[in-house]
Amino acid sequence: MPNVAVINYGPKSDYAAMLPELADVLHVYSHNALANTDGFAEYEHVEDCEFVPYAELRIRELAKKAPFSHLITDNEYDLERAARIREDLGIPGQSAASALSFRDKAVMKQVASRTVRTPRYARLHTIVDLTDFVAEAGYPVVVKPVKQGGSRDISVLRGEEDLVAFSRRHWREDLMAEEFVDGQMYHVDAVIAPGYRFVASSRYVRSCLGVFSGHNNGSLQLHPEDKFAVRLEEFFDRVLDAFETPEVSAYHLEVFHTPDDELVLCEIASRVGGDRIPALTRATYGVDLHxxxxxxxxxxxxPPAPAGVPDKVHGSISILPQGRPVKAPGRPPFEWVHHYEVNEALAPDAVTQNSTSHLCFVIVEGADLAEVEQRVLQAEAWLMENLEEAAGA
Known part of the structure; x- marks a missing residue:
């Protein structure tokens, strides 16, 4: 008989809707409070669940009475914990070694370098490791935590002045450095399982790091028949060839396309992409990635993976918090706007925290990447021109 443990993060996750056949055997421990949980075998909103070990302790205690058939999470920061529990309790799914290789960015690059080009990198134990790497690789250099996400806590050092400024910050024990790769960044989003394969490719409107200097960002889908989309899918397969992969998994790959037409791995995660990626995928393909x-x-x-070719693709742009009280305008007045949403939970004077921070976002549709990009930029310009100062400004 199925018995399913769930470690959840997302505030909008609806497991009763996603897994109705299993609702009465779900034991859900959630970082954020969830709705529609009355029919679960057990549900607890665990404050700071992502950071505290309570869920793991509880799952292990319950397993002594009734073994779990499955343990699932779609939160990147819980993948290693979930894998460790599975191995200890004999539950099928991603192993601890596999989870680590997709979470630790230094391990990830070591593994991926077997089959594709990756940036030069080094783990940093002291500032000397960083200065040695700069001497070898030259500026600019990217410094980031090995297990962070959403472009959080990333620094780009472009010269000695940046290095000195970085040296004045509190040192972290989880840092790595890697060479800066120039080029546009694409992402590939997939779900792979026995008898099932869905892969879609997109290009970021701008660098994800640009949000920290005030640049709005989003994604532009490539048409699946686009030759570059085919090339990106082939690169994705070569990356996966280097890894121990679970039988069933979602993937989010980020890849640089350099000015000399080379593809270079940025990162790959064994989970669904964030920001507007799931919404874009539903709009174009009717696939709910989660x-x-x-x-x-x-x-x-x-349902079977989509076999036909879509008649349109989609793109999105997220307008950043402005750091001052502003009011998002109404829906942009264009017939090709697919969806528009304002972040009602945002504090009036909020600032950008990570690459998914947004005041509002718009999703547009078009025949191909070029048309979608033109419409995304037009919608962005309209939204920025129509921001209004709010009370308290």
Whole structure:
């Protein structure tokens, strides 16, 4: 009989809707409070669940009475914990070694370098490791935590002045340095399972790091018949060839396309991409990335992967918090706007915290990447021109 443990982060996750066949055997421990949980076998909103070990302790205690058939999470920061519990309790799914290789960016690059080009990198134990790496690789150099996400806590050192400024910050024990790779960044989003394969490619509107200097960002889907989309999918397969992969998984790959036409791995994660990526995928392909991944992880059926070619693709742009009280305008007045949403939970004077921070976002549709990009930039310009000063400004 199925018995399913869930470690959740997302505030909008609806497991009763995604896994209705299993609702009464779900034991859900959630970082954020969830709605629609009445029919679960157990549900607890665990404050700071992402950071505290309570969920793991509780799952291990319950397993002594009734073994779990599945343990799932779609939160990047819980993948290693979930894998460790699975191995200890004999639950099928991603192993601890596999989870580590997709979470630790230094291990990730070591593994991926077997099959694709990766940036030069080094773990940093002291400032001397950083100065040695700068001497070898030259500026600019990217410094980041090995297990962080959402472009958080990343620094780009472009010269000695930046290095000195960085040396005045509190040192962290989880840092790595890597060479700066010039080029546009693309992402590939996929769900792979026995008898199931869905892969879609997109280009970021701008660098994800640009949000920290005030640049709005989003994604532009490539048409699946685009030759570059085919090339990106082939690169994705070569990356996966280097890894120990679970039988069922979602993936989010980020890759640089350099000015000399080379593809270079940035990062790959064994989870669904964030920001507007799931919404864009639903709009174009009708695929719910989270439900497709989690249902197959629990041995439940899903609709076949899309076989036809979509008649349109989509793109998004997220307008950043402005750091001062502003009011987002209404829906942009263009017939090709697919969806528009204001972040009502944002504090009036909020600042950008990570690459998914937003005041509002818009999703547009078009025939191909070029048309979608033109419309995304037009919608962005309209939104920026129509921001209004709010009370308290």
């Amino acid at each position: 439900a497709t991944w989690l249902r197959q992880s629990c041995d439940l059926p899903v």
